[in-house]
Each structure stands twice: as C-alpha cells, then as structure tokens.
Amino acid sequence: MDDPRRDDVISFSIALADDALILGQRIAEWVSCAPSLEEELALANVALDHIGRARLLYAHACTLAGDGRSEDAIAFLRDGRAYTNLLINELPRGDFAFTMVRQFLVDAFNARYFVALAAGAEAGLAAVAAKAVKECAYHVRRSRDWMLRLGDGTQESHGRTQRAADALWGYTAELFEPAACETRLISAGLVPDRAAFADAWRADVQQTFAQATLVTPKTTWRITGGRDGLHSEHLAPLLAQMQFLQRAYPGAQW
C-alpha cells in the first residue's frame, strides 16, 4: 500500500491489537483461580480469542510496515507510553462481577463494531474483524447471561455487580472516541465511525441492565487518554509481568 493512509492503518491496527492483548492478558489472570472449572475454561477461551485477535492485528501492521519488526517485538518490547489501548481494558480484574461487567460493556460494543469493520474497505482489518464477529457473538451471549444471573441474583452478587457498573461507567465514553489516525481513516471511508455506535450500545446495555435489576449509572465523570498513550497506574505492572520473559531473555522462543 503506497497511499498516505498506510501509517494510519498501521497505527490503528496496533491500537485495536493493544485493546485485545491487554484485555486478553487481564482475563487470563483468572486461570488457576476462577470460581469454577467451567468458568475457568470459558475465561481462558475468551482470553485466547482476544490474544489471537491481537496477533492477527499486529501481524497485519507488520506486513504493512515491512520494516522487519515482528508481532512479538510490538507486544513485548514497547513501554506503556507506546501502548494505545483503551483504558477500560487495563483496569485490574477486580472480583468476578467486575470482570464480567467489563466484559459485557466491551462485548456489547465489539458485537456491533466488528460487524461494521468486517464490512469496511480496509481489507486486512475486515478479514480479522470477520473472524472476530463470530467470536464476539459468543462472548456477548455469555457475558450478558452473567449480567442477568449476577444482577438479578443474591443481594451480595447484585451489590457487587452494581458497584462494578458504577466504577466502570466513566471509562465507557472512550469506546466511542476515534483516535487521530482513526478519524482520518473514517474520513477516507476505510473504517466505520465508532461514535455512531453509542446510541445502539447504550440501548443494548440499558435493556440488559433493566432486566438484571441493575441501575444504569448516572455518572458524569469520564476519563480518556489511552489512545494517546496516557494510561492509568495499572498498565505498567501488567506489562512488567507480561513482558518479563522477553525483556530478561531477549529473543527467547518456544
């Protein structure tokens, strides 16, 4: 690709990949300590879907860049400021309610967004998105099911789920804010505008919350900055753990 949008596609692929990798890493933290064996399998599977998606997106960026950098180098050899994931993905896993509310809020967005990206004009992103669409449908079915069970469950599960929703709400605004590179791709008609999904997403979430006897938060504070590399204090420890092996033993391979 020799057009001026190439660098934007590379940056945006990496941003979407960072979303998937960081969330995948967070979900994977449940392996060995999930509430039940079935949940552990489910969480591990969902984590793998995200990490696999990240690999495909990093690979797409590497192919376009053609500078010899590998997907591993992008994942393991960048510092926090170079990561451009949305902040909601990097928050600590919290309790099971927090993990599942985050999954639901993100899954509900992804289930709509990736359908549009799969129909988009950027062929590489569309191909990855087409794979993700099928996985997202499974993910949101499960996380929505957990909203109903936890929200409309016991007093304890309801309280924890509502607290998680309240804590996470201010991070959802960022889901609908295009990065600078993305805005140019939207103008060029190459990728869908994420801002256009806000109303449908809100309706989906409100409907599920109502069914789950949860109150849609009225929170007005909002926090953004992930796409510019401005992160919470939680990303650095995550990277320290995830990148340890490649940093300590450069070039190590299975």
Place this chain on the structure above:
Amino acid sequence: MVTGAGVIPLESPAYARRRARRDDPTHAALWNCLDGVTDPEVPVLSLWEIGVLQDVRLQGPTVVVVLTPTYSGCPAFEAMQQDIRAALRDAGHACIRIDVQLAPAWTTDWLSGVARQALRAYGVAPPVLSAAAVQCPQCGSTDTHVVSEFGATACKALYRCGECAEPFDYFKSI
C-alpha cells in the same frame, strides 16, 4: 452409538466449492500426503476435513499450502503448521511455504458429512444449526443441555445428556 444410518449427507455450497478445488487432479499426490495430517486436538479429522487446509499446489520447486485458522487464538494452529512441514519434508519436499488466509472466515459449514460422522464416533457431537438439535454422541438423544459455552478447546462447548446423563463435547457451530 449413532452410526449415521438414515442421516441424509447434505453438502453445503461452501463445502461443494472446497470439494471442487480438492478434486482437481493436478496435485493429487500433495493432497494425499496432507491427508495424513490430523488436527492435534481432534485426531480423527484431517486438516482438510476440519476445513483448515484450503489449498496445496506446486509453485516452481515450492509447495504452497493455504490454511485458514479456526478461531483467532487457536493454539493448535502452530502445531498444525509444524505437522504439515514435517509431512511434506518426509515426502521429499524441501521448499515449503505456508500462507495464512483469513477471508473468508472459517466456518463449520466446511465440515464434510464424513467429518461429522467421524466426530460423532469419536464422542464429540457435530455442529448443528439449532442448539435444540444437539444430539448426544453416546445415546443419540436430543434431550441435551449446555453446561458451558466454552469447552476444553476453542472449538468445543460442554454439554450433558438428559437421557443417559453422560457429559460430552459439542463442536460449536460458527
């Protein structure tokens, strides 16, 4: 055990297109060679039967293999590529290239009727369009319930049979 007797083997259009590519006799030897490579997680299915192997052809001295991954993060995909290289090397091919093709995305429509029967015989319920029709691979009952949408591998879900009470894997339909 359900043997598949009485089941009409329907071929999806997607499968028919794959079958046409496969039946082209030009590279029959390569196809036959790769028929020996099975899915490491479902060893009763070859990579062709499971729909991962799309095409194989000779380009000059190079064997070009085209693969489509099942799920984005399927860890077996690496093992599959290693097994393909090993099989082709054993058949005397030194120069091998593996291309990963994402579009069109892998679908369980690519599973052949034979593959579905092999799955059932192996104890894994083959994919069906409606969750209500998932059939117990042990006793054939459709009185089955999902235990977890995610099973031991990315491609399977956990089910239990209400009739014979046996738990079983269901190959998810996507």
